[in-house]
Amino acid sequence: MKVSRLMQSKVTWAIIAEALILLVCFIIRPEFFSISYQPSTGMLYGSLIDIVNRSAEITIISMGMTLVIALGGTDLSVGALVAVAGAISLKFLRWDVLTYNTPGDYTVYPYVLVIFVPLIVCALMGLFNGFLVAKGGMQPIIATLILMVCGRGVAQILTDGKQFTTGYSPFRVIGQGSFMYLPMPIIITIIVVVAVALFTRKTAFGAFVESVGVNPSASRLSGIKADTVILIVFMITGLLSGIAGLIYSSRIMSNDSNNAGLNFEMDAILAVVIGGTNMAGGKFSLAGTVVGSLIIRTIVTFVYYFGIVSEATMAFKALIIAVVIVLQSEPVREYFAKRARKKEGVSHA
């Protein structure tokens, strides 16, 4: 591929940004990259592992968000769905807190329900979003605003506004367990990313999503069942939010309807956009999204690791994201692409 084309691709810029941030880390303190093995937990440790581990929820959600954005929409409800999933699973683990008043290594209802009911409910809520968009003809941002506003209310009501905790060990595995030396969330993330990638790129689904995102009317007239595509995409996003919700609540072994998934929708959208998918819809890049999600988490880890006052995280994050976004903006990319073209022109001559 030509340099000019590479320079025009947003994904390139995302990767460069991530590399630069890591490079700065390396220069300041090389041990940022050290990875050690902890035999007691059977897991690898290190900042890099931590970045991937901690970015799991956002990466998983942003897989769905990528598809939603490729359709030209946004899903604001994902954060609320994270809270809903947590609330439901903890509800099943503890049920009536008055009867089961101490948290411990038990579950009131079968583990299958603890896992699958939240996922099914979240998928259905995603379907509801999709229904409003596809059949109701609403703008996605506003259709999903509804669940964003009432989702947390639902989560609170499910748990009577209380915060449950649990000590059920199989539940702990989701967020804190390990497999093949890696923390479980990383494994789940890999599975989700691969599954979504296969589903979109090994079938024609991805092409259909892009087509509907660019021109819904023309896609419909070309025989694509646009409504079905929209429904599936929102359902996937709901389901993935549910998975993220399980990971989140397994990490804290509790439900927190106020703070679980707070601003996840923002981070996920940011990850997708940094990853090079245009908010107006069309071509999407799952790999770019993964990089985007990693960038967001790297910044946060970086701040913690180097002991910069943690209060500054947000401001720092904003500054780096601003730089990345400005670098990715059309006029800037055009400028660099033009320069690259000139250079190529010279070398060809």
Place this chain on the structure above:
Amino acid sequence: MHNRQSLLNRITNPKYIMVYATIGIFLIVYAFGAFMYSDKGFLTIRTFANLFIDNAYYGISAVGMTMVLITGGIDLSVGAVASLTGMFIAYGTTVLGLHPMTCILASLVMGVGLGLLMGWVIHYLNVPPFITTLTGMFFARGVCSLISRESIDIHHPFIDALAGWKIYLMKYANGQWVRIRPIAFINFNVILFVIMIIIGTFILQRTRFGRNIYAIGGNEQSASLMGLPAGRTKILVYGFNGLCSVLAGVSYALYVKSGWNLSLQGGELEVITCAVIGGTLLTGGVGSMIGTLFGVLLKSVIPALITFNGNLLSWWGKIATGLLLLLFICIQRFVVTSAGKRK
């Protein structure tokens, strides 16, 4: 042809349908409250005045947000900017010992500056408003947390005077003016809110700048081909919204008399919700201040109802707001499709 300008014809103009819907639903909800809780005093002027007092800061912010939404944009930074304003005032007066007006001026420079900057990035760098203002939100929150992570109380005679200033609502009885019972009053925040609504209405209806906002929201490309200054208008709108956010922050600081880095979290969505149930379309081009005014009232009457009920968890308020949104979007859909069919 001659009665084209007639009142009836003007009233039935389809562009007003959403405003009617908002006002109508507000009246229905209000009537419902009056019917259910009249014994607890729902119908009093005091309750009505409290709707304004308790939500003035949302209302002030909604004025700017309405304009941003009409251009087809969105501003997620308003809650954080308002929170930062509160922090400026609290930290400035309590810790640094500055006069509150100095802090407010500094906030204005910060808020309007950030707004203009975001507008510039949105227009000239072509970054989606959602992303630009999200970054702005992170930035403002971050600075807020940098200043302090603790809630700081505000104790300053100027602030106390401003916050305590009230106009009691009076009635004329037995040959003299007396305060109505139960006592009802309006404060500085309410007046600021009403003034902002009036200014907003004037800008939108009576100035070229205001009409350019609508034109850009209707079709930005057309607007610039018609020779309208799209870039300048957009940047100024975000700047004006920054101003509104700061004023909302001042108003909130007067209301709670403290500054906290996590205050008004999610406030931006409350404000957007107010605008949307006030008939503003998120696609841009449609919206009005009078609609937004009633949107704020409608949204604030729900928590009021829940308080009057006394038995319901406050979370039902969120669900009710969500349902209200759904209702409004359905009405909007209906209006759009039926207007589209009449060709």
Place this chain on the structure above:
Amino acid sequence: MSELLSMKGITIEFPGVKALDNVDFSLNAGEIHSLLGENGAGKSTLIKCLTGVNHMDEGKIYLEGKEIRPSSPMEAIETGISTVFQEVNLCPNLSVAENIFVGRQPMKHRQINWREINRRAEELMSRFHLDIDVTRPLSYYSTAIQQMTSIARAVDIQAKVLILDEPTSSLDENEVQLLFNVMRELKDNGMGIIFITHFLDQIYAVSDRMTILRNGHLVGTYGIKELSKVELVTKMVGKDMDVIFNLKRADVKPDSRITLQANHIGDSSHIKDISLTLKEGELLGFAGLLGSGRTETAEMLFGASRIVQGEIILDGTKLNLTKPFDAIKAKIAFCPEDRKRDGIIGDLSIRENIMLAVQSRKGFMKPMTRQEQTDLANKYITLLGIATPDCEKKAGELSGGNQQKVILARWMAAEPEVLILDEPTRGIDIGAKAEIQRLMLEMCGSGVSVIFISSELDEIIRCSNRIVIMRDREKVAEIDGSSCTQQDILKIIAEGAA
């Protein structure tokens, strides 16, 4: 006559192409000057350069002897150049009146004077014999009225130079005449008008001079009486016209099998009762004015709008069409009228655009491999002569005619039995037009039944075996294509069937 505007040596380069190469143009005061050329000839670029949308690399523009360099539409308007663009460039959410005055509203006490705006708008619209409520939103009205509004805006600005870029494409005959009257009136007041259209008759009806462009070069400027239509077309295309239009009608035998049959179909809104039959390898033309129900009928046959009465039979089996997918499954294809909105998927590559219908029939779970897609795309790129370096170019970056070919390729790849083409030649240049007509007839030759909808009677007559004439949402006549004249059809359209 005094020279009002002159453009000298205009050159504009886009990455890779010279859109305009040393073009001169001049316009007198009180003149209607037509600007002609095929798509991609550089007409739009020249106009955009004049209105400050594109910036020229070389050349000078003089308005009334003074050099100007418009850098934005706003500046162009201020210097006295006002434009009506091809697509309605107004704000649908604003009222008709406001659309005319936005940005230059009359003020009173530093406030917008709404009463004055509405009064003056009504006056202006009545000049076009339009008696409408100018306070209603623009989106409330038809495209023709919207187009009139945008002309009214340009007229009211009282520019020195008025540019009309394809203003007539959505107007009916009466409206065109009204527009011409207004244009003549403006011309008599000393305004210079640049008029761009694809309709040759209109050029001869209204203009004084014409300038022809081809491939970014100036061919020449001529008085209206200097060139005949044939000469004009020859100059535009650069080829001899007879060669282009030497087409042979499809050959249908009387005993050919009937493929598609519609019995008394009607939709929920306008169309009540349409019946038609289509034979194998036949080309059925649909003639009628805009809004006569042609498109609506086609949409019913394709399942894009629901039929509430009657039945559609394909090869003896009754079809139940509820969505386009059903029709595609039954091997019916439909090229919609609005290429930009309903046809091309601009951000996707040519390859993806072409494979779409085939893939959607298969469903997304049975994907074509990348190689299959590329082969398919390349096959049709060669077959239809789509001008592109490779099949990965974004379809949106192609010219209008090539985009139309891509859409055609999409449907040819789906191997339909019945192909419905709604205005496939609108807005594309004569060369591409002839090529699309040739392709259509070739498809007939291979046994496909084609329904061809067009506003241009001569191409309908040239290609069709039979012609269905629509009027006021009814089918009023069906006549033989080989033995009728334009006059016959016009008479039926105007007066209904005898």
